[in-house]
Amino acid sequence: MSSDNPAVPGPDGSGEPWEQMLRAMLGPGADEAIRELRERGIDASALNNLPSDPAALQQAFDQMQRMLASSGDEPVNWQMAHDLARQQASAEGDPSLSPAQTKQVRDALAVAELWLDAATELPPASGTPRAWSRAEWVEATLPTWRTLTEPVAASLSQALVATLGDAMGDDVDMAGGLGGLGGELPGGIDATQLLRRLGSAVFGLQVGQAAGTLARDVFGTTDIGLPLLDSPTPALVASNVDAFAAGLDAPVDEVRLFLALREAAATRLFTHVPWLRAHLLATVESYARGITIDADQLEEAVRSIDPTDAAALQQALSGGVFAPHTTPAQQAALERLETALALVEGWVDEVASAAAMPHLPHTVALREMIRRRRAAGGPAEQTFATLVGLELRPRRLRDAAALWARIAADNGTAARDAVWDHPDLMPTAEDLDDPAGYATRRAAAVDESADLDRALAEILGEDPGDDTPPQN
Numbered sequence: 001m002s003s004d005n006p007a008v009p010g011p012d013g014s015g016e017p018w019e020q021m022l023r024a025m026l027g028p029g030a031d032e033a034i035r036e037l038r039e040r041g042i043d044a045s046a047l048n049n050l051p052s053d054p055a056a057l058q059q060a061f062d063q064m065q066r067m068l069a070s071s072g073d074e075p076v077n078w079q080m081a082h083d084l085a086r087q088q089a090s091a092e093g094d095p096s097l098s099p100a101q102t103k104q105v106r107d108a109l110a111v112a113e114l115w116l117d118a119a120t121e122l123p124p125a126s127g128t129p130r131a132w133s134r135a136e137w138v139e140a141t142l143p144t145w146r147t148l149t150e151p152v153a154a155s156l157s158q159a160l161v162a163t164l165g166d167a168m169g170d171d172v173d174m175a176g177g178l179g180g181l182g183g184e185l186p187g188g189i190d191a192t193q194l195l196r197r198l199g200s201a202v203f204g205l206q207v208g209q210a211a212g213t214l215a216r217d218v219f220g221t222t223d224i225g226l227p228l229l230d231s232p233t234p235a236l237v238a239s240n241v242d243a244f245a246a247g248l249d250a251p252v253d254e255v256r257l258f259l260a261l262r263e264a265a266a267t268r269l270f271t272h273v274p275w276l277r278a279h280l281l282a283t284v285e286s287y288a289r290g291i292t293i294d295a296d297q298l299e300e301a302v303r304s305i306d307p308t309d310a311a312a313l314q315q316a317l318s319g320g321v322f323a324p325h326t327t328p329a330q331q332a333a334l335e336r337l338e339t340a341l342a343l344v345e346g347w348v349d350e351v352a353s354a355a356a357m358p359h360l361p362h363t364v365a366l367r368e369m370i371r372r373r374r375a376a377g378g379p380a381e382q383t384f385a386t387l388v389g390l391e392l393r394p395r396r397l398r399d400a401a402a403l404w405a406r407i408a409a410d411n412g413t414a415a416r417d418a419v420w421d422h423p424d425l426m427p428t429a430e431d432l433d434d435p436a437g438y439a440t441r442r443a444a445a446v447d448e449s450a451d452l453d454r455a456l457a458e459i460l461g462e463d464p465g466d467d468t469p470p471q472n
Helices: 017-039 044-049 054-069 078-089 099-116 134-167 191-215 238-246 252-272 274-289 295-304 310-318 328-356 363-376 379-388 397-411 413-421 429-433 435-459
Strands: 130-132 235-237
Touching: 078 134, 078 191, 099 130, 099 235, 099 238, 099 252, 099 328, 130 134, 134 191, 134 235, 134 274, 235 238, 235 252, 238 252, 252 274, 252 328, 252 363, 274 328, 328 363, 328 397, 328 429, 363 397, 397 413, 397 429, 397 435, 429 435
Parallel strands: 130 235
Antiparallel strands: none
């Protein structure tokens, strides 16, 4: 948003105190939040008088109630998230795809499937290839955003309500109301409900900001590392592919084919390894449900802040008051996720490049560019990191690709792809450290398992070489 727009002041801290307060709380999403308030006809300038003017306070609650009413008791206001994501996705234009664009994408995905048949044992996905606009990407992926973000939103909401309820005491008395307004806030909303709805609105704005920004950046449904569709289907966002290719020396058709190979390879993996998607999402949820907030730090900040002093509020918030603290259990979940993401992207990187090499002259350059793009991340991924509390960047992509290449070189592509048959067969962080020793460690693990089976057979009175049950 341009800073010379009188409706939404720029991010330099200018504007009224309530605008600065929103910028302190929402960060990059603040300008969209301010615009949303204005478009809904909410005059939030009354918030400048908090908490000394009860009349202004009541007016503010009356005006904000329309926005908060739609939040309900859910941790995220999904209507707000949807609307903002659509706005963000179309911020730079998002025209409907022409028949020619749709054909180009579908043809590229069809060719990609043919080339992949020679590079992997995993068969094509059953879903129909799709060519999408940015808005269509938002609509298709928003259900998975719900799965990813609700655990962390619920955890933070509970922590904030509990801590603010205790810390603000006389100012926010859960039994007696707020600021002397009586037992309930205007509109019959008690203080606890207000805090929850405010949290729901804030998370709705943040999810919408993240999803809408990503919609202008991603190529398909899998290139942030997590599968964003319940039923994997290869799809490309045509305008993003064309925009990416415009800045490269390679022909746009070649770039489209390379990206189609990556999308189709990842879709095959998530289709034919049924436990993988659930494993990745469960790891994210395991991390999110363990989120805690430093209650002492938050309480101290709440007691010391004058809500009318926007500069003091911004300084307190930017000091990490609301930052979640990583526990040992969460750190373990992060390490599992990091390894799993690296293995997924390393496999896609290796398989797609192997399929492209005989056909696309710029394969090596395109492969390196995508690797660097994923390693560096972008504004959208940073927004997601702030939202969910973790980064979706495969830091060890190169190590994982080298491991998959070594397995294929030693035992063939069938053996490489068979590693995905069961989660217990998956390589570990140690294997990423030492790809050359993977085969030796795997053989030792198989021998150890066989020894355990023989010991159990002896205890049960079975013949170690016979699978038939013992006779009574």
